[in-house]
Amino acid sequence: MDHAQGEPQPPPAAIRLTGLRKRFGDTVALDGVDLAIRAGEFFTMLGPSGSGKTTMLRVIAGFEQPDAGTVELHGEDVTQRPPYLRDVNTVFQDYALFPHMDVQDNVEYGLRIRKVDRSRRRERAAAALELVGLAGLGSRKPSELSGGQRQRVALARAIVNEPSVLLLDEPLGALDLKLRQGMQVELKRIQRDVGITFVYVTHDQEEALTMSDRVAVFNRGQIEQVGSPVEIYDRPTTEFVAGFVGVSNLVSHGGQTYAIRPERVQLLDPTGVAPTSAVLSRGTVTDTVFLGVLTRYTVALDDGGSLVAVRPNLERGSLSESDLRGQAVIAAWQLDQATDIEMSADLAGEHVEESA
Amino acid sequence: MELRLSRVVLRLWVAAVLLFLFVPIALVILYAFNDSRIETWPIAHYSTKWFSVAWHDPEVRSSLWLSFKAGLFASAIAVVLGSAAAFGVHKYRFFGREAVSLLLVLPLALPGIITGIALKSTFDYAGIDLSLLTIIIGHATFCIVVVYNNVVARLRRVSGSLLEASADLGAKPWQTFRYVTLPSISTAVVSGALLAFALSFDEVIVTTFTAGAQNTLPLWIFGAIRLGQQLPEVNVVVVGVLILTVIPVAIAVRLTGRAGIR
Numbered sequence: 001m002d003h004a005q006g007e008p009q010p011p012p013a014a015i016r017l018t019g020l021r022k023r024f025g026d027t028v029a030l031d032g033v034d035l036a037i038r039a040g041e042f043f044t045m046l047g048p049s050g051s052g053k054t055t056m057l058r059v060i061a062g063f064e065q066p067d068a069g070t071v072e073l074h075g076e077d078v079t080q081r082p083p084y085l086r087d088v089n090t091v092f093q094d095y096a097l098f099p100h101m102d103v104q105d106n107v108e109y110g111l112r113i114r115k116v117d118r119s120r121r122r123e124r125a126a127a128a129l130e131l132v133g134l135a136g137l138g139s140r141k142p143s144e145l146s147g148g149q150r151q152r153v154a155l156a157r158a159i160v161n162e163p164s165v166l167l168l169d170e171p172l173g174a175l176d177l178k179l180r181q182g183m184q185v186e187l188k189r190i191q192r193d194v195g196i197t198f199v200y201v202t203h204d205q206e207e208a209l210t211m212s213d214r215v216a217v218f219n220r221g222q223i224e225q226v227g228s229p230v231e232i233y234d235r236p237t238t239e240f241v242a243g244f245v246g247v248s249n250l251v252s253h254g255g256q257t258y259a260i261r262p263e264r265v266q267l268l269d270p271t272g273v274a275p276t277s278a279v280l281s282r283g284t285v286t287d288t289v290f291l292g293v294l295t296r297y298t299v300a301l302d303d304g305g306s307l308v309a310v311r312p313n314l315e316r317g318s319l320s321e322s323d324l325r326g327q328a329v330i331a332a333w334q335l336d337q338a339t340d341i342e343m344s345a346d347l348a349g350e351h352v353e354e355s356a
Numbered sequence: 357m358e359l360r361l362s363r364v365v366l367r368l369w370v371a372a373v374l375l376f377l378f379v380p381i382a383l384v385i386l387y388a389f390n391d392s393r394i395e396t397w398p399i400a401h402y403s404t405k406w407f408s409v410a411w412h413d414p415e416v417r418s419s420l421w422l423s424f425k426a427g428l429f430a431s432a433i434a435v436v437l438g439s440a441a442a443f444g445v446h447k448y449r450f451f452g453r454e455a456v457s458l459l460l461v462l463p464l465a466l467p468g469i470i471t472g473i474a475l476k477s478t479f480d481y482a483g484i485d486l487s488l489l490t491i492i493i494g495h496a497t498f499c500i501v502v503v504y505n506n507v508v509a510r511l512r513r514v515s516g517s518l519l520e521a522s523a524d525l526g527a528k529p530w531q532t533f534r535y536v537t538l539p540s541i542s543t544a545v546v547s548g549a550l551l552a553f554a555l556s557f558d559e560v561i562v563t564t565f566t567a568g569a570q571n572t573l574p575l576w577i578f579g580a581i582r583l584g585q586q587l588p589e590v591n592v593v594v595v596g597v598l599i600l601t602v603i604p605v606a607i608a609v610r611l612t613g614r615a616g617i618r
Contacts, residue, residue, distance in 0.1 A: 061520075061524060062523075063520055063523075082523065083520070083523040083524050084524070084525075084526050084527055084528055088524075089524055089525065090520075090524045092517050092521060093517075095516055096515065096517035096518050096521035097521075098518060098521070098535075099518075100539045100540060100541075109525050109535070110525035110526050113526045113527045113531060113535075114526055157525070158524075159526075161525065209598045210617075254580060
């Protein structure tokens, strides 16, 4: 193939999903999803529970048949194929390690099924265990491992087959915070090392922002927005995304609703000189919460509604948290730092939308 | 104080129940070592001579052998049919599934005398002579239930994601069955088979209707007690039956308890 002279040909999508629909009884799990995932990318499907992201993953793996729509892997329609004929592997939320096999046999399982010969199998399993930092634990039974170790075995068992796509279903959900943060870094490293397309399902927005090349935000069986973590955070296109990813203030200004992040709202002394380019609202600080790195202020605006602002605590004692409570301030934000939001009708008019 | 008192009472209660259950059995065991032909308390002289007598009694031997064969074949049939039924009921959702699963368990709850009479009239009607075969069929009716129950309970505990993981790793359905399902339920099948064997080995009622002229060990005991001539030998044989029943049951309990899905 020679495209040197013409337009650069985009590489074929690792996964292309077209018009996917799936319902379980009365519940609509997927309500018409179209999505293309590029080869080699770390792609995250983010959403609250019941938003359809796990169903999406299970449709790609072949565990669920969509009611409508197609699944293509590297340009090939695999919609009708059973899971064992798809070149994808899954890391399950509950790990699903075979309890009657030791770690070695668990990791070798896929290779044994494909009749890879014994010495080659040993070699690749050893390499996979090495990659996930479990070298030498091959003879342990899954029941003798900690949660974090089981998680790594599940990862090794999938990666050892060198699939073109790895599907991960909330793989860190059962781990405690420290372990989870460690594994986030490590997953990203492994993904870079092996160069496999990762499709990662999570409800944790921080996890999604930290690891992903791109994020799709799911809500009620549909995709609200697809973009890089920075785009999703800085330029949420819908009210749902603005609320679900991080914290946003939703503000009406000139007949349009804007989302503005708390760290981009400045609190000014009402007696000082206000910058002319900013949108200004007078108000009173009603609440301050010390968060360590940041302090968060809630400001009740004089003409109704409220705004949340955060400030980094750059110097020790620079702002003792009680300083501002009850004080009159001016909340200022720049229009070019805010994003226009499509409002869903039922929520228009509320000013502050917060979400964990 | 009240707590301690209730604890003491509770302990005494448990002890009383255990005594109630096991004193008769202990007595039989003791009497097996009684030197005398007549059962008197306290036992005057102990001896093992009745063990030798029983061992060399051709009737005891042939009934022991018959019981053994019946138990073996009945549990073999139970393993095949019971596990197959368990897979069917567990895996497939079909119309009347609940009814089928109830019908499968019913023979165990049904009074043995009904099963016995029903089988006897069926055999008569079909012109089948009572033999080892009819004993085996009779025993299989309740042995299948035991294996079925055991395997169905285990299948419920095998997480569905294990089967999905296997398929995900490229295994065709038969490979998943061979490498994941079967190993996960093997101990349940074995313990079911052992329980079935133990049940078959001391079954009296159904056997009475299906045995014809031959005696299984429990039938021999039953007859010998009624005649009253060979009581010391009966005690010895009962001890034998006891051991042959307790051992498989104990193994079965260990298998079910330990080898769950961890």
